[in-house]
Amino acid sequence: MPSVGVCRWRSSPLSAVLRRSFVVDLLPPSRSQLCGAVPCDFPSPDAVGRRIRLLKIWWKELMVLGATTTAASGVGPLGPVLGDFPFAEKLAPPVVAPTPPAPPPVSPPANCHASRGDAAWAPPPHPSARRARIKRPPACLRLPPPHHQHTHHALPVIPPPRPPSSAHRPPSIQDRRAMGTVVDAPTVVTENEEVAVNMLGDKKVTVVFVLGGPGSGKGTQCANIVEHFGFTHLSAGDLLRAELKSGSENGTMIENMIKEGKIVPSEVTIALLKEAMIKNDNDKFLIDGFPRNEENRAAFEHVTKISPAFVLFFDCSEEEMEKRLLGRNEGRVDDNIETIRKRFKVFVESSLPVIEYYKAKDKVKKIDAAKPIAEVFEDVKAIFAPYAKTA
Numbered sequence: 460m461p462s463v464g465v466c467r468w469r470s471s472p473l474s475a476v477l478r479r480s481f482v483v484d485l486l487p488p489s490r491s492q493l494c495g496a497v498p499c500d501f502p503s504p505d506a507v508g509r510r511i512r513l514l515k516i517w518w519k520e521l522m523v524l525g526a527t528t529t530a531a532s533g534v535g536p537l538g539p540v541l542g543d544f545p546f547a548e549k550l551a552p553p554v555v556a557p558t559p560p561a562p563p564p565v566s567p568p569a570n571c572h573a574s575r576g577d578a579a580w581a582p583p584p585h586p587s588a589r590r591a592r593i594k595r596p597p598a599c600l601r602l603p604p605p606h607h608q609h610t611h612h613a614l615p616v617i618p619p620p621r622p623p624s625s626a627h628r629p630p631s632i633q634d635r636r637a638m639g640t641v642v643d644a645p646t647v648v649t650e651n652e653e654v655a656v657n658m659l660g661d662k663k664v665t666v667v668f669v670l671g672g673p674g675s676g677k678g679t680q681c682a683n684i685v686e687h688f689g690f691t692h693l694s695a696g697d698l699l700r701a702e703l704k705s706g707s708e709n710g711t712m713i714e715n716m717i718k719e720g721k722i723v724p725s726e727v728t729i730a731l732l733k734e735a736m737i738k739n740d741n742d743k744f745l746i747d748g749f750p751r752n753e754e755n756r757a758a759f760e761h762v763t764k765i766s767p768a769f770v771l772f773f774d775c776s777e778e779e780m781e782k783r784l785l786g787r788n789e790g791r792v793d794d795n796i797e798t799i800r801k802r803f804k805v806f807v808e809s810s811l812p813v814i815e816y817y818k819a820k821d822k823v824k825k826i827d828a829a830k831p832i833a834e835v836f837e838d839v840k841a842i843f844a845p846y847a848k849t850a
């Protein structure tokens with residue numbers, strides 16, 4: 460039974476908050492048999508030690524199950540990664556807790572609809588996992604079987620970007636990246652709700668994604684919406700530009716991606732958006748220029764547990780957008796004809812599918828953005844009327 464356990468570690472893109480994250484992607488069937496992703500934020504070397512010990516125990520369990528490992532670029536098998544872990548040498552000789560015997564076969568609880576052998580079902584938490592107080596979802600919430608799949612899950616929906624060449628094709632690196640994003644407490648993102656139990660805890664937030672090609676007028680209209688409807692404007696592009704100016708460790712990478720019109724890795728952008736939302740007291744956010752691809756979308760929903768109230772889509776011809784961008788005069792490194800053409804291509808290939816995704820959920824409000832600014836805003840106002848400031 461070829462099961463695959465993959466592990467990687469990474470540091471937060473925010474240099475100010477140096478938190479190490481260990482992510483284990485367990486691909487089916489191990490994922491359901493064991494524990495899914497292991498959420499590990501490491502505030503201190505002691506905590507690192509505890510988590511490493513836990514991971515080692517889980518690793519042994521995988522071995523008991525006959526798992527094999529697969530290495531792929533940027534992702535390493537668990538064993539070597541543990542050895543490479545930067546804090547490992549700071550630990551006293553690692554005390555590996557005695558591995559309890561593999562748990563005996565257990566039947567699913569009566570109130571669980573999944574049956575034994577069903578990929579959705581998993582045995583109860585291993586005692587060692589309980590000791591470490593890792594939050595685990597109820598067994599029934601883990602990996603629903605295909606015929607029960609809903610759009611939102613405790614685990615991210617991995618969109619099918621291309622048909623698998625064989626039934627057992629392992630997920631791509633992009634799939635794994637989307638799957639492996641760290642979560643603190645698996646929670647279901649609710650459908651058709653403007654707000655959900657989310658990363659902001661009890662604070663209910665309304666999020667509107669503002670999408671459209673480069674130069675379609677997203678930023679211009681967001682400024683109007685802020686003024687009239689009291690939203691907070693979070694431009695993903697502006698956050699990335701600020702991050703690169705701050706001298707962040709990701710600065711060079713961000714700069715290169717922007718110059719090339721490419722999409723910055725999700726974890727970087729999402730960390731910035733997340734931080735901005737947490738810092739802000741407002742409960743209404745316009746997220747401008749994000750998500751730019753399907754991976755951005757799945758990772759954002761997975762990490763924040765926030766589903767947008769709707770998507771405001773500024774529809775505009777490339778000809779008009781090109782004219783506007785060349786006349787924008789903001790000194791941006793990407794407002795040159797060569798990069799503009801690349802950005803258009805990325806928009807069509809990567810961002811339009813996100814709009815299609817939300818269209819299928821009836822969440823897209825399309826605006827004719829080719830009209831003059833004031834006329835576009837008249838259409839925008841009609842959409843935002845329910846959010847009119849009451850004060």
Ligand SMILES: Nc1ncnc2c1ncn2[C@@H]1O[C@H](COP(=O)(O)OP(=O)(O)O)[C@@H](O)[C@H]1O
Nearest residue numbers: 673674675676677678679783787830831832835
């Ligand atoms: N409806 C419009 N008609 C003409 N020019 C516009 C319109 N909307 C925005 N612009 C101008 O086009 C440029 C790009 O707009 P911007 O809001 O920065 O686009 P985006 O945020 O989508 O990249 C800016 O110089 C802006 O003043």
Ligand SMILES: O=c1ccn([C@@H]2O[C@H](COP(=O)(O)OP(=O)(O)O)[C@@H](O)[C@H]2O)c(=O)[nH]1
Nearest residue numbers: 673674695696716717720721722723748749
């Ligand atoms: O979520 C985002 C938003 C922006 N960008 C990068 O930032 C650039 C500028 O984006 P912005 O939204 O500021 O401008 P637009 O292209 O919409 O005019 C893009 O081309 C990308 O390289 C990104 O990678 N991810």
